[in-house]
Amino acid sequence: MHLRKTRRKTGEWASALVATKKGQKPRVVVLGTGWAACRLLKDLNTDVYDVVCISPRNHMVFTPLLASTCVGTLEFRSVSEPVRSIQPALSRSPDSYYFHAYCTSIDPMNHAVYCEALDDEGVTEGNWKFKVCYDKLVIASGAEPSTFGIKGVNEYATFLREVPHARDIRRRLLLNLMLSDIPGVPIEEKERLLHCVVVGGGPTGVEFSGELSDFIRRDVHEKYSHVKEYVHVTLIEANEILSSFDVRLRQYAVNHLSKSGVKLLRGVVKEVFADRLILNDGSTVPYGVLVWSTGVGPSNFVKKLEFEKSPGGRIGVDEYMRVPQFEDVYAIGDCAGYLKSTGKPILPALAQVAERQGKYLGAALNSLALAGGGRAGAAKTTKLGEPFVYRHLGSMASVGRYKALVDLRENKDAKGLSWAGILSWLVWRSAYLTRVVSWRNRFYVAVNWATTFVFGRDISRF
Amino acid sequence: MHLRKTRRKTGEWASALVATKKGQKPRVVVLGTGWAACRLLKDLNTDVYDVVCISPRNHMVFTPLLASTCVGTLEFRSVSEPVRSIQPALSRSPDSYYFHAYCTSIDPMNHAVYCEALDDEGVTEGNWKFKVCYDKLVIASGAEPSTFGIKGVNEYATFLREVPHARDIRRRLLLNLMLSDIPGVPIEEKERLLHCVVVGGGPTGVEFSGELSDFIRRDVHEKYSHVKEYVHVTLIEANEILSSFDVRLRQYAVNHLSKSGVKLLRGVVKEVFADRLILNDGSTVPYGVLVWSTGVGPSNFVKKLEFEKSPGGRIGVDEYMRVPQFEDVYAIGDCAGYLKSTGKPILPALAQVAERQGKYLGAALNSLALAGGGRAGAAKTTKLGEPFVYRHLGSMASVGRYKALVDLRENKDAKGLSWAGILSWLVWRSAYLTRVVSWRNRFYVAVNWATTFVFGRDISRF
Numbered sequence: 001m002h003l004r005k006t007r008r009k010t011g012e013w014a015s016a017l018v019a020t021k022k023g024q025k026p027r028v029v030v031l032g033t034g035w036a037a038c039r040l041l042k043d044l045n046t047d048v049y050d051v052v053c054i055s056p057r058n059h060m061v062f063t064p065l066l067a068s069t070c071v072g073t074l075e076f077r078s079v080s081e082p083v084r085s086i087q088p089a090l091s092r093s094p095d096s097y098y099f100h101a102y103c104t105s106i107d108p109m110n111h112a113v114y115c116e117a118l119d120d121e122g123v124t125e126g127n128w129k130f131k132v133c134y135d136k137l138v139i140a141s142g143a144e145p146s147t148f149g150i151k152g153v154n155e156y157a158t159f160l161r162e163v164p165h166a167r168d169i170r171r172r173l174l175l176n177l178m179l180s181d182i183p184g185v186p187i188e189e190k191e192r193l194l195h196c197v198v199v200g201g202g203p204t205g206v207e208f209s210g211e212l213s214d215f216i217r218r219d220v221h222e223k224y225s226h227v228k229e230y231v232h233v234t235l236i237e238a239n240e241i242l243s244s245f246d247v248r249l250r251q252y253a254v255n256h257l258s259k260s261g262v263k264l265l266r267g268v269v270k271e272v273f274a275d276r277l278i279l280n281d282g283s284t285v286p287y288g289v290l291v292w293s294t295g296v297g298p299s300n301f302v303k304k305l306e307f308e309k310s311p312g313g314r315i316g317v318d319e320y321m322r323v324p325q326f327e328d329v330y331a332i333g334d335c336a337g338y339l340k341s342t343g344k345p346i347l348p349a350l351a352q353v354a355e356r357q358g359k360y361l362g363a364a365l366n367s368l369a370l371a372g373g374g375r376a377g378a379a380k381t382t383k384l385g386e387p388f389v390y391r392h393l394g395s396m397a398s399v400g401r402y403k404a405l406v407d408l409r410e411n412k413d414a415k416g417l418s419w420a421g422i423l424s425w426l427v428w429r430s431a432y433l434t435r436v437v438s439w440r441n442r443f444y445v446a447v448n449w450a451t452t453f454v455f456g457r458d459i460s461r462f
Numbered sequence: 463m464h465l466r467k468t469r470r471k472t473g474e475w476a477s478a479l480v481a482t483k484k485g486q487k488p489r490v491v492v493l494g495t496g497w498a499a500c501r502l503l504k505d506l507n508t509d510v511y512d513v514v515c516i517s518p519r520n521h522m523v524f525t526p527l528l529a530s531t532c533v534g535t536l537e538f539r540s541v542s543e544p545v546r547s548i549q550p551a552l553s554r555s556p557d558s559y560y561f562h563a564y565c566t567s568i569d570p571m572n573h574a575v576y577c578e579a580l581d582d583e584g585v586t587e588g589n590w591k592f593k594v595c596y597d598k599l600v601i602a603s604g605a606e607p608s609t610f611g612i613k614g615v616n617e618y619a620t621f622l623r624e625v626p627h628a629r630d631i632r633r634r635l636l637l638n639l640m641l642s643d644i645p646g647v648p649i650e651e652k653e654r655l656l657h658c659v660v661v662g663g664g665p666t667g668v669e670f671s672g673e674l675s676d677f678i679r680r681d682v683h684e685k686y687s688h689v690k691e692y693v694h695v696t697l698i699e700a701n702e703i704l705s706s707f708d709v710r711l712r713q714y715a716v717n718h719l720s721k722s723g724v725k726l727l728r729g730v731v732k733e734v735f736a737d738r739l740i741l742n743d744g745s746t747v748p749y750g751v752l753v754w755s756t757g758v759g760p761s762n763f764v765k766k767l768e769f770e771k772s773p774g775g776r777i778g779v780d781e782y783m784r785v786p787q788f789e790d791v792y793a794i795g796d797c798a799g800y801l802k803s804t805g806k807p808i809l810p811a812l813a814q815v816a817e818r819q820g821k822y823l824g825a826a827l828n829s830l831a832l833a834g835g836g837r838a839g840a841a842k843t844t845k846l847g848e849p850f851v852y853r854h855l856g857s858m859a860s861v862g863r864y865k866a867l868v869d870l871r872e873n874k875d876a877k878g879l880s881w882a883g884i885l886s887w888l889v890w891r892s893a894y895l896t897r898v899v900s901w902r903n904r905f906y907v908a909v910n911w912a913t914t915f916v917f918g919r920d921i922s923r924f
Contacts, residue, residue: 015644015645015646016645016646017645057924058636058640058921058922058923059922059923059924075537075539076924077537077920077922080920080922080924081922082685082920082921082922084685084921085685085921091684091685091686091687091688092684092687094688097643097688098640098643099640099643099644099645100637100640100641100643100644101644117641117644119637119641120637128641128644128646128647130644130645130646132645162924163922163924164924167924174520175562175581175582178520178560178561178562179562179579179581179590181559181560181561181562182561182562182563182579182590182592183477183478183479183561183592183594184477184478184590184592185590222553222554223544223546223547223553224553225553225554226553226556226559438917439917440913440916440917440920443913444909444913447906447909451902451905451906454902455900455901455902458539458544458902459520459544459546459547460520460521460539460542460543460544460625461520461521462519462521462538462542462624462625462626462629
């Protein structure tokens with residue numbers, strides 16, 4: 001990618017969307033394009049609100065299917081949905097906007113956010129700074145992967161949260177398969193290049209391990225037969241894999257992964273180097289591909305905010321998803337957590353929770369506007385509806401080879417239905433297929449699955 | 463993308479595929495994975511030959527449809543085909559290989575090529591160098607875009623020959639659409655950001671301009687309605703657009719493009735800067751996206767080879783596609799040209815020519831092996847078949863909005879059929895659909911076209 005720079009100076013265009021006036025619709029500013037933000041955007045009533053979405057990513061990622069794109073089972077575009085399609089007013093309404101930008105700070109006393117346009121290709125010199133005034137602000141900027149301060153993780157491991165992550169993993173895997181075929185590469189180096197290590201035994205780590213072992217069994221054995229015996233997958237977890245699932249399902253997953261050739265390793269990573277990692281017990285694990293999926297924690301943006309925090313460092317909210325310190329500020333999704341004063345436990349960082357909160361807040365803001373409380377400062381006098389209540393609908397995870405787990409218990413200790421096997425895998429596929437946001441992507445996901453089944457996975461690398 | 467470096471030293475694994483011995487199959491080494499190389503690879507009889515393909519690109523690109531991927535009409539994977547699928551022996555046969563590498567030099571006296579493994583992600587320190595001995599060598603390494611020594615082209619323009627080029631164009635176009643929507647950007651800067659300039663009025667330049675104007679008319683108007691009036695396309699050509707086509711078709715294309723809003727500019731580019739280009743008449747053209755498609759010339763690899771050259775600097779071949787100076791060396795596709803001594807004109811750098819030469823040489827090498835001339839040095843005593851004869855089957859180009867040109871004349875001055883319009887566009891689509899190499903990609907191209915028609919183009923950017 002060439003850097004193209006113009007001769008503009010930093011901040012020359014510093015400009016603003018000023019506060020809305022009487023006769024205009026009140027403006028909801030949404031930070032983020034994840035599950036919470038996109039569900040909210042979809043549900044907001046654009047007859048009563050103008051909407052401004054600010055995010056460095058112009059699309060939502062259907063995260064539960066991201067692991068499948070790393071090995072080519074699904075295409076990248078099939079799991080991403082442009083935010084302009086999710087909320088068409090962003091494109092069509094004259095006063096609604098999507099801004100490809102970071103929010104750098106919030107001024108809740110003056111109902112404004114400060115932003116910098118994102119320019120990852122150097123189209124401009126410096127950044128374009130601008131200010132956006134809001135009537136309602138919804139912070140849904142998400143979380144960041146936890147590295148627990150372990151040295152080398154940020155430099156050498158790949159996370160699995162965005163499309164470019166999946167693309168990096170795919171490119172590296174295909175590159176290493178090709179490199180290990182070069183004449184004269186010693187066996188131990190082939191084994192290192194083709195050792196895929198996944199750290200973190202949650203659903204993402206398990207699904208990625210399962211997809212990898214499918215890819216190896218079917219596509220690598222057929223298309224890289226010279227090096228097939230050197231490919232291995234290891235899943236490292238400090239405690240138990242899939243700890244939130246029913247114990248019988250956990251056992252099923254362990255047996256199934258082992259049978260598929262995934263090595264399960266109990267251990268804690270101490271340090272990561274470019275070609276190997278060191279465990280707490282001192283042992284060395286050489287790797288060619290390293291995927292890090294040990295959960296998420298507060299982002300730097302959230303850490304910097306001078307808002308009251310929940311236990312765990314998220315933005316503290318009350319039961320109505322309000323930031324109680326400031327008028328007209330809400331937070332939902334992985335960046336938000338109940339304040340200690342609510343007496344409620346922090347909800348897990350799940351797509352399911354985020355989406356439900358987006359839905360709840362969308363409806364609440366719509367009623368607020370219809371009751372005359374849409375404008376900045378007007379919500380004080382308006383009666384609020386019911387508080388947000390989360391009911392867990394169950395968990396699912398695929399483990400590869402047309403097998404999946406479905407756990408429909410409300411929580412870890414409750415009784416309820418749980419299955420594992422091919423039927424669960426069908427439930428898993430159909431559940432995701434109906435939840436993919438647009439008909440276009442539903443169609444593409446189905447087409448991708450069908451062609452992978454018939455033709456195998458694509459191995460072009462570009 | 464992180465750089466991961468190992469601690470290996472340069473050249474530590476310097477190694478070789480040594481010359482084949484009695485009892486082994488003779489080895490054909492093919493440099494390249496373009497039209498010529500892939501057709502040859504597909505047709506080679508792997509019962510009589512082992513095949514080694516060396517190329518920095520592990521897939522073929524279906525170049526005539528590449529322009530459509532820049533705006534999302536087609537997906538990148540639909541127009542690329544892994545070389546391991548084109549010739550399955552590369553994966554399955556124990557002595558056939560695909561090497562992801564550059565050929566750095568050829569030693570025709572000793573029947574060997576020298577290579578360096580490609581490691582664009584810094585997996586290794588230094589390069590992995592290796593040597594491959596051949597019985598037959600086919601050079602099909604293609605050509606490089608011509609820049610005519612114009613300053614700034616390599617730095618600032620994007621070519622349109624590979625998938626990463628198309629991806630760069632797409633990313634830049636979507637970025638500029640988003641940047642121009644940021645509050646406070648002055649109108650002249652919006653117009654610059656959204657000015658797409660195409661230099662070169664051959665089929666690629668015309669098809670890309672047509673696709674762009676389709677994208678603007680349909681998708682930009684719907685999804686970027688705030689900035690739609692600032693988007694413009696200019697096609698710069700020094701002479702006539704589509705100069706190889708029938709004069710009536712050229713006139714049709716000119717009228718059609720003008721009606722679609724593409725500005726046609728007669729001019730010669732003098733110098734290119736990051737945000738504008740200067741024409742020979744001194745005028746300045748500001749741009750946001752610049753695509754350069756003015757044809758191709760000899761690559762640096764071909765320039766460096768101490769082989770006798772054809773007029774125009776290609777590798778000189780006789781009528782059997784042999785490099786007559788050296789035994790067992792052949793050249794086909796854009797890198798090869800008839801020696802002056804053959805009295806034949808240089809063939810144009812077209813997919814059609816390259817593919818036909820690959821087919822011809824594949825059949826010739828297969829007969830040679832069956833006649834006992836497969837091994838190095840054994841071809842001297844074997845009778846050769848017919849020389850290669852090229853018969854032009856006609857040219858096609860789409861011009862956007864379901865219109866295309868089809869010119870079935872054998873050459874510029876011959877009489878024959880030529881049409882323009884919707885019927886031609888259907889011919890154009892079906893011709894390409896049947897020529898796409900695999901059923902998988904035929905299916906995907908058809909699915910992409912259908913979804914673009916129904917849902918419009920995807921605008922996610924990652």
